[in-house]
Amino acid sequence: MPACRSSAVDHRKARPYFASRSRDRGSALTWAAIRFRAHDWLGWMWAPLDWALRTRGRRDGFVALVGGSQVLYIVHADGLHTLLTYGWAWVAAAGGAAWWFLYWLGGKDDPKP
Numbered sequence: 001m002p003a004c005r006s007s008a009v010d011h012r013k014a015r016p017y018f019a020s021r022s023r024d025r026g027s028a029l030t031w032a033a034i035r036f037r038a039h040d041w042l043g044w045m046w047a048p049l050d051w052a053l054r055t056r057g058r059r060d061g062f063v064a065l066v067g068g069s070q071v072l073y074i075v076h077a078d079g080l081h082t083l084l085t086y087g088w089a090w091v092a093a094a095g096g097a098a099w100w101f102l103y104w105l106g107g108k109d110d111p112k113p
Contacts, residue, residue, distance in 0.1 A: 052102070053106045062102060067098075070095075071083060074087040
């Protein structure tokens with residue numbers, strides 16, 4: 001081994017320094033800090049959603065509200081004929097999306113009745 005190398009460090013096993021690794025770690029740390037700040041500042045906005053997810057009746061009520069508002073919009077904008085012929089697919093899609101979203105947010109366990 002040459003005399004210029006330190007005997008305390010095995011340079012054959014040392015990993016080379018990459019600026020990209022340092023940059024990636026720095027950006028990950030910055031992103032984590034932004035997420036923590038957003039959680040602290042905007043956490044109060046989840047309170048109504050937590051309230052709605054607490055029981056099954058509230059979840060079903062939210063899905064009914066989404067579907068009912070879609071029905072009212074279609075009837076007001078295009079009339080009852082459009083709702084009865086073309087609109088039911090949109091109502092079902094909106095209700096299904098709302099149900100899936102609440103199911104995904106609430107976890108896979110069944111909420112209390």
